[in-house]
Amino acid sequence: MPTSITTPFFVFNPKSYLYGDALLNLAKVADQLASNYGMSIFVTAPFADISNISENTSNIIVTAQHMDGIDPGRGMGHVLPESLHRAGARATFLNHAENPMILSELAKSIKKAKELKIQTIVCADSIQEAQAIAKLSPDIILCEPTELIGTGQTSDESYIKATNKAIKEINPDILVMQAAGISTAEDVFKTISLGADGTGCTSGIVKSSDPSKMLVDMVESAIKANKKEVK
Amino acid sequence: MPTSITTPFFVFNPKSYLYGDALLNLAKVADQLASNYGMSIFVTAPFADISNISENTSNIIVTAQHMDGIDPGRGMGHVLPESLHRAGARATFLNHAENPMILSELAKSIKKAKELKIQTIVCADSIQEAQAIAKLSPDIILCEPTELIGTGQTSDESYIKATNKAIKEINPDILVMQAAGISTAEDVFKTISLGADGTGCTSGIVKSSDPSKMLVDMVESAIKANKKEVK
Amino acid sequence: MPTSITTPFFVFNPKSYLYGDALLNLAKVADQLASNYGMSIFVTAPFADISNISENTSNIIVTAQHMDGIDPGRGMGHVLPESLHRAGARATFLNHAENPMILSELAKSIKKAKELKIQTIVCADSIQEAQAIAKLSPDIILCEPTELIGTGQTSDESYIKATNKAIKEINPDILVMQAAGISTAEDVFKTISLGADGTGCTSGIVKSSDPSKMLVDMVESAIKANKKEVK
Amino acid sequence: MPTSITTPFFVFNPKSYLYGDALLNLAKVADQLASNYGMSIFVTAPFADISNISENTSNIIVTAQHMDGIDPGRGMGHVLPESLHRAGARATFLNHAENPMILSELAKSIKKAKELKIQTIVCADSIQEAQAIAKLSPDIILCEPTELIGTGQTSDESYIKATNKAIKEINPDILVMQAAGISTAEDVFKTISLGADGTGCTSGIVKSSDPSKMLVDMVESAIKANKKEVK
Numbered sequence: 047m048p049t050s051i052t053t054p055f056f057v058f059n060p061k062s063y064l065y066g067d068a069l070l071n072l073a074k075v076a077d078q079l080a081s082n083y084g085m086s087i088f089v090t091a092p093f094a095d096i097s098n099i100s101e102n103t104s105n106i107i108v109t110a111q112h113m114d115g116i117d118p119g120r121g122m123g124h125v126l127p128e129s130l131h132r133a134g135a136r137a138t139f140l141n142h143a144e145n146p147m148i149l150s151e152l153a154k155s156i157k158k159a160k161e162l163k164i165q166t167i168v169c170a171d172s173i174q175e176a177q178a179i180a181k182l183s184p185d186i187i188l189c190e191p192t193e194l195i196g197t198g199q200t201s202d203e204s205y206i207k208a209t210n211k212a213i214k215e216i217n218p219d220i221l222v223m224q225a226a227g228i229s230t231a232e233d234v235f236k237t238i239s240l241g242a243d244g245t246g247c248t249s250g251i252v253k254s255s256d257p258s259k260m261l262v263d264m265v266e267s268a269i270k271a272n273k274k275e276v277k
Numbered sequence: 278m279p280t281s282i283t284t285p286f287f288v289f290n291p292k293s294y295l296y297g298d299a300l301l302n303l304a305k306v307a308d309q310l311a312s313n314y315g316m317s318i319f320v321t322a323p324f325a326d327i328s329n330i331s332e333n334t335s336n337i338i339v340t341a342q343h344m345d346g347i348d349p350g351r352g353m354g355h356v357l358p359e360s361l362h363r364a365g366a367r368a369t370f371l372n373h374a375e376n377p378m379i380l381s382e383l384a385k386s387i388k389k390a391k392e393l394k395i396q397t398i399v400c401a402d403s404i405q406e407a408q409a410i411a412k413l414s415p416d417i418i419l420c421e422p423t424e425l426i427g428t429g430q431t432s433d434e435s436y437i438k439a440t441n442k443a444i445k446e447i448n449p450d451i452l453v454m455q456a457a458g459i460s461t462a463e464d465v466f467k468t469i470s471l472g473a474d475g476t477g478c479t480s481g482i483v484k485s486s487d488p489s490k491m492l493v494d495m496v497e498s499a500i501k502a503n504k505k506e507v508k
Numbered sequence: 509m510p511t512s513i514t515t516p517f518f519v520f521n522p523k524s525y526l527y528g529d530a531l532l533n534l535a536k537v538a539d540q541l542a543s544n545y546g547m548s549i550f551v552t553a554p555f556a557d558i559s560n561i562s563e564n565t566s567n568i569i570v571t572a573q574h575m576d577g578i579d580p581g582r583g584m585g586h587v588l589p590e591s592l593h594r595a596g597a598r599a600t601f602l603n604h605a606e607n608p609m610i611l612s613e614l615a616k617s618i619k620k621a622k623e624l625k626i627q628t629i630v631c632a633d634s635i636q637e638a639q640a641i642a643k644l645s646p647d648i649i650l651c652e653p654t655e656l657i658g659t660g661q662t663s664d665e666s667y668i669k670a671t672n673k674a675i676k677e678i679n680p681d682i683l684v685m686q687a688a689g690i691s692t693a694e695d696v697f698k699t700i701s702l703g704a705d706g707t708g709c710t711s712g713i714v715k716s717s718d719p720s721k722m723l724v725d726m727v728e729s730a731i732k733a734n735k736k737e738v739k
Numbered sequence: 740m741p742t743s744i745t746t747p748f749f750v751f752n753p754k755s756y757l758y759g760d761a762l763l764n765l766a767k768v769a770d771q772l773a774s775n776y777g778m779s780i781f782v783t784a785p786f787a788d789i790s791n792i793s794e795n796t797s798n799i800i801v802t803a804q805h806m807d808g809i810d811p812g813r814g815m816g817h818v819l820p821e822s823l824h825r826a827g828a829r830a831t832f833l834n835h836a837e838n839p840m841i842l843s844e845l846a847k848s849i850k851k852a853k854e855l856k857i858q859t860i861v862c863a864d865s866i867q868e869a870q871a872i873a874k875l876s877p878d879i880i881l882c883e884p885t886e887l888i889g890t891g892q893t894s895d896e897s898y899i900k901a902t903n904k905a906i907k908e909i910n911p912d913i914l915v916m917q918a919a920g921i922s923t924a925e926d927v928f929k930t931i932s933l934g935a936d937g938t939g940c941t942s943g944i945v946k947s948s949d950p951s952k953m954l955v956d957m958v959e960s961a962i963k964a965n966k967k968e969v970k
Binding site for chain 1: 290292293294295296297323324325326327328329341342343347349350351352353354355356357359360361363364366370373374375376479
C-alpha cells in the first residue's frame with residue numbers, strides 16, 4: 047500500500063451506502079486505476095469492511111470514516127486506531143459534517159494518527175475553521191461548506207483560491223481537497239484545474255447508473271486536468 | 278455460528294484492550310469452550326477486528342461494541358449494521374456506560390438489530406433504567422450500577438434478585454446479565470448461583486497474569502454454578 | 509404559581525423564537541387566560557428569561573426548555589435545576605427532538621425534578637419510546653412522531669388513542685400531550701376532543717400574524733373541546 | 740457594565756456550585772472590588788441566575804457558562820445568545836472541559852458573540868489546541884491542561900511563557916488566562932507575575948472557609964503582582 051500522497055489525489059467516499067461485495071467491486075476498479083496511473087486514490091469503507099478491502103487490493107489507500115484518538119484500554123464502543131491499522135487502514139476522515147468532532151478529541155485523533163502513520167483527511171465547513179484545523183497539522187483538509195453538501199453545486203473559483211491561500215499560508219505542507227457538489231467528471235476536471243490538490247465524490251458515483259464507469263471517468267478527468275495544468 | 282442463546286451464557290468483553298492476534302488467541306480459547314460445553318459465549322471485538330475473529334471461529338457469538346440504528350446511506354463515521362453483519366457479528370452491545378446512547382437512537386438500534394437477527398446486550402445503570410429499556414425488548418439487559426464498574430465489587434444478592442424481578446415482570450423473555458465487578462472465577466460462580474442468566478468480564482481476564490486460564494476458569498465456574506442450581 | 513395540573517392543559521412553547529419583551533407580552537396574555545379559566549397553561553422560556561417571566565406572571569406554569577439532572581457542584585455549562593427553580597421554573601421539557609437526551613441522563617433529570625417538585629414534560633417520537641419513558645414516571649409525555657414536527661400535519665385519531673392506551677396501561681397517572689402539527693384553533697379542538705390530556709403549539713402562534721389572538725383562540729378551543737367532552 | 744477588558748483581569752467562576760443569594764453575595768463583593776480598583780472582574784452565573792446578578796451589580800462583567808451559536812428560531816433546549824444578552828451577560832465561557840464543544844459549533848458561537856459584543860473566554864487543554872482556537876479570534880483563551888484541573892497544581896513558568904508566545908504570535912490581541920490549580924492568593928500573585936494577562940478561580944474560593952475574604956485576597960494579589968511587574 048502506498049505511504050505517500052501524490053497530487054492530484056482522488057477520494058472515493060461511498061460513506062455508508064456500500065458494504066460487502068458492492069463496495070469491494072468498486073474498490074478493485076479504483077485499485078486498478080491507482081496502479082495504471084500511479085495516482086493516490088483513497089477509498090473509504092465502513093469499519094467492519096476495512097480488512098476485506100485491504101486484503102483484496104494493493105494500490106489504493108484504504109480509509110476509515112472516523113477514528114477516535116484513544117489508546118488500547120477501555121474505550122468501549124469507540125473506534126480503536128490500532129484495530130483500524132491492523133485491518134489495513136492507512137488513512138481516516140475526521141470531523142465530517144455527519145459526525146462532527148469535539149475540538150480536543152479532533153486534536154487527539156490527529157496526534158494518534160501521526161504516531162501510527164495514518165493519513166488524516168479533516169473536514170472544515172468554513173475558511174476560518176479550516177485555518178483553525180491547519181494549526182493541528184493534518185495531512186489533508188477538505189473544505190466543504192456545509193450548505194453545499196449534496197446540492198450538486200461546486201465551490202467556485204474564488205472560494206477554492208481563498209481556501210488554498212488561507213491554509214497554505216499557515217502550513218504549506220497541508221494538501222487541500224475540494225469536493226463540495228462534485229457530481230460529474232467535468233466537475234472533477236474543473237476543480238483540479240482551479241488548483242485543488244485533490245477531490246472526491248460520494249453520491250455522484252454510488253447513485254450513478256454505472257458507478258464503475260463514473261469512477262473511471264472522474265479519476266481520468268483529474269489526471270487530464272493535472273496534465274493541462276503542467277503544460 | 279449459534280443463533281439462539283442458552284443459559285447461563287458468558288460474555289468475554291475485552292473492550293479496546295485487545296485487537297489482532299492477542300484478541301484472536303483468546304477468542305479461539307473461547308471458541309473451544311463453547312464447543313466443549315455447548316455454551317453461549319459472546320466475544321466482543323473492535324469493529325475492524327470483527328471479520329478476523331468470525332473467520333477464525335465457529336462456536337462463539339461474535340459481538341460488536343456498539344451499532345448505530347442506521348440503514349445504508351449517508352451515515353458517515355457511524356457504525357453500519359449491515360457491515361457488522363457481513364463481517365460476522367451476530368450480537369452487539371448498546372448503551373454501555375463508556376458510550377451511552379440517546380434514547381431514540383437506542384430504540385432505533387434495537388429495532389434494526391431485530392431485522393438483521395443481531396442479538397442486543399443493552400446496558401442499564403439502575404433498576405428503573407433497566408425497566409425502561411425492557412419496554413424496547415432487547416435480548417439481554419446488563420445491569421451494571423455505574424458506581425461499581427471497575428471496583429472489583431460485585432452486585433449483591435438483593436440487587437440481583439430485584440433486577441431479575443423488575444425486568445422479567447415486564448418481559449419474561451429478556452435475559453438478565455449481571456457483571457458488575459466480576460474479577461475471579463468465584464465471582465462468576467456466585468453471580469450465576471444467585472440467579473443471573475449470564476455474566477461476563479473485561480479487566481479480570483485481560484489484566485490477569487494468565488488471561489487464557491482465567492477465561493477457562495470463569496466459563497467452567499458458570500457451568501458448575503448452573504449444574505448446582507439444577508440439582 | 510399553580511402546583512397541580514388540571515386537564516386539558518395547554519403548552520405555549522415559543523422555543524428560541526422569542527425572548528425579552530416579545531416573550532413577556534405573550535406570557536402575560538397566557539397568564540390572564542390561566543386566571544380567567546382556571547386552566548393549567550405552561551409557557552416555556554429561554555433559561556435566562558425565566559426569572560423575567562415568573563416575576564411578572566402568577567397563574568402560568570413557567571417552564572424551562574431543558575434541565576440537566578445535576579446537583580450543585582462542578583457541572584460547568586450545564587443547566588442547574590436549583591437555579592431554574594430559584595428563578596421560578598416549575599416545569600421543564602426534556603428529551604425534545606432538537607435536544608435529545610442520553611437515556612441515563614434523562615432518568616437522572618426526571619428524578620431530580622421530582623425532588624424539586626418541577627413538573628416534567630418528556631418527548632417521545634414513537635409509541636415504543638413513550639412506553640420506555642413511562643417507566644421513568646414523568647408527569648407528562650408528549651408524543652410527537654419526529655416526522656410530523658413542523659409539517660402542519662396533526663396526529664390522527666388512531667395514533668392518539670393508541671398512544672393514550674400504551675402510556676396509561678403502564679402508569680395511569682401520566683398525562684398524555686399530543687402536539688404534532690398543531691397550527692390552528694381547530695387543530696386544538698380536534699386533538700382535545702380525540703382524548704389528549706393536553707396540547708400545545710410553537711410556530712402556529714409565533715409565526716401567526718396576530719400571535720396574541722391565536723394564543724387566546726387556541727386556549728379557548730381547548731376549553732370548548734373539553735366542555736363538549738363532559739356533556 | 741464595562742465594555743473593554745483591562746489587565747490583569749480576574750475571573751470568579753463558581754460553576755454550578757452557587758446560585759441565588761449565595762452567588763449574589765459574592766458577586767456584590769466582586770462588584771465592589773471592580774469599582775475600587777477599576778479592574779475587569781468576570782463573574783459567571785448559571786443561566787437562570789444571570790439577570791439576578793446583572794440587576795444587582797454594575798462593575799463586574801456578568802458571564803455565562805456557555806452559549807450556543809444560534810439565532811432566534813427553533814433551538815429548543817439550547818442557550819440563546821440574545822436571551823443571555825438581554826439578561827445582562829456581556830461575556831461567556833466556551834469549550835470548557837466539562838462541556839467541550841464541536842469545532843464548528845465553537846466557531847459559530849464565537850462569531851455570534853462578536854455580533855452581540857459578548858466577550859468570549861475559550862478553554863484549551865493543550866498549546867496546540869490553543870493555537871487552533873486563536874485562529875477563531877476569541878477575546879480570551881484559557882490555557883488549562885486538563886490533567887491539572889482540580890489538582891491544586893498550577894501551570895509552571897515554562898508552560899505559561901510557551902502558551903503566551905504560541906497564542907500572541909498568531910494574534911497579539913488575544914488575552915491569555917492561566918488558571919490551572921489556582922487555590923491561594925499566592926498562586927494568583929505568581930501566575931500574574933509570570934506574565935498571564937488574567938487568572939481566576941473556582942473551588943479555591945467556593946470551598947474556602949471564608950469565600951468572600953478569599954475572593955478579596957485573590958483580587959488584591961493580582962493587583963499587587965501587576966504593580967510589581969510595572970516597576
